[in-house]
Amino acid sequence: MIGVGTATARAVAHPKTTRNLLTVAAVIVLVVPVALVAVPVSLVLAIGASGFGGGGGVCGGSAPSVEAGQKVDGYGPEQLKIAATIITVGQKMSVPLHGQTLAVMVAIGESGLRNLDHGDAVDNTTIGVFQQGAGYGTPAQRMDPATAAAAFYTRMLHVPNWQTLAPTLVAHAVQINADPNHYAPFWTPAEHVLAALTGASAGTCQVPADARAAAAVLVSAIQSKKLNFLEPRYQQQVTNMAEGTATPDCTIDAHLLQLIVVAVQSFQQVGVSDLNRRCTGMTPGAGTASAHWKGKAVDFYAINRQSLTGADTLSVQLIHALDPYAPHGSSAGQSDCRTRAHVSLGVLVNFTSDFPDTCNHQHIQVP
Structure with missing residues (x-):
């Protein structure tokens, strides 16, 4: 697993039978x-934790966009374009903002938002922005950020209680890395990236x-x-x-x-x-x-x-x-x-x- 060193990057009016027909139409x-x-x-x-419902935010932002020369927490345009791809895939899959943030967190923690064609000293068989192994598909599939992101989201959504577990534990359950706390430092940078690219916040x-x-x-x-x-x-x-x-x-x-x-x-x-x-x-x-x-x-x-x-x-x-x-x-x-x-x-x-x-x-x- 490859880290980024220091994380400065932080139901109707009609009876039911009638409604069935209306719904189909x-x-x-x-x-x-x-x-x-x-x-x-x-x-x-x-409204956040002290609001009428409490808890973390889920509302989505706009489609992500990256400006020329833009940097967020030390991540430059090329890295942010990869983050934008991850977010776009999440939006198309109707993954709540919390899940999109989680995916960006993993991509930061695994590759620093870089589409790497190699792994690390522990496992040099993993590749791509999520450092995925052969079980995720062909090398071409794993090296395509959109395909890799869809594969990550698919597995993440099957983790029991993924929306309420600590994000790093959800990531650990998907990535099966050695340290379950490895991803914790990258949550805040991931929040910053999503806010910068979409105008949304995972916290409110x-x-x-x-x-x-x-x-x-x-x-x-x-x-x-x-x-x-x-x-x-x-x-x-x-x-x-x-x-x-x-x-x-x-x-x-x-x-x-x-x-x-x-x-x-x-x-x-x-x-x-x-x-x-x-x-x-x-x-x-x-x-x-x-x-x-x-x-x-x-x-x-x-x-x-x-x-x-x-x-x-x-x-x-x-x-x-x-x-x-x-x-x-x-x-x-x-x-x-x-x-x-x-x-x-x-x-x-x-x-x-x-x-x-x-x-x-x-x-x-x-x-």
Whole structure:
């Protein structure tokens, strides 16, 4: 394993059967039916460990870019271009920012963000920016930073509780190096690199401080087609919240709106199928006992234009992305879907319970 010496580089208004048909159609087309007028964000608060959810950040930044002559913690343009490739692959795989930071940390700790054609004195058979052995593929595959990064992420995502373990221990589980603490000094430089290239931070997430500001962010996401709704009336609920015209029966909980913002910031595209049912007068499922009736639940039917089942990889990633920012005591649906698929959510901090629901969306509710 090659180090870098000193680390100065530091769920809807229709019955379920009807919604199934709507969901299929929406996933194929993902239509945004109404053009909305943006409302300026009045107040944005950086929420971290002391915020409404606590824990580490997960919101993603923009596509990485490297400026001519740019240096970050001693790493120059060529090294930063490799870091940008690693980050881009992570974004395309919908890996949360924490995981992207972890991958950059490993690349720093293994090669100093250099695409090396040799290993070190301990193992000279490993090559590439991640110093991968023959088990990762051909030499050409291991020497291609994008392919190598995808291989690293694939293995990382299979490490149990990777989002809550110490990053160096996750890296150790993937890389199987001699010292499990080897990567610890490179976490901070990796954070600096991601912040410099994407404008994002693994330690904080920009979350609007109140319901109206959060709804305004979502209106902007609707306009850019990052946020899509299965039905216009649910989209209208968000619009009314942003404009301050929502009636008492049609309000949406501020924490819920904040979580939808986190989802939009964490993924390339988000599809929502259900919000406040009291506003629409619909009573499927739990009826008036549902958190939907109180404006405290949201159903996500798609992420990155892929249907959600509650047991697929993106559903699990979504729950983990929201967990640090959710109010403690929040709940997730589709427990039976995950049980049948032998899928575990792993360790969560603020989602303290789950319950059965239909396997065509991911239900999230706040207390």
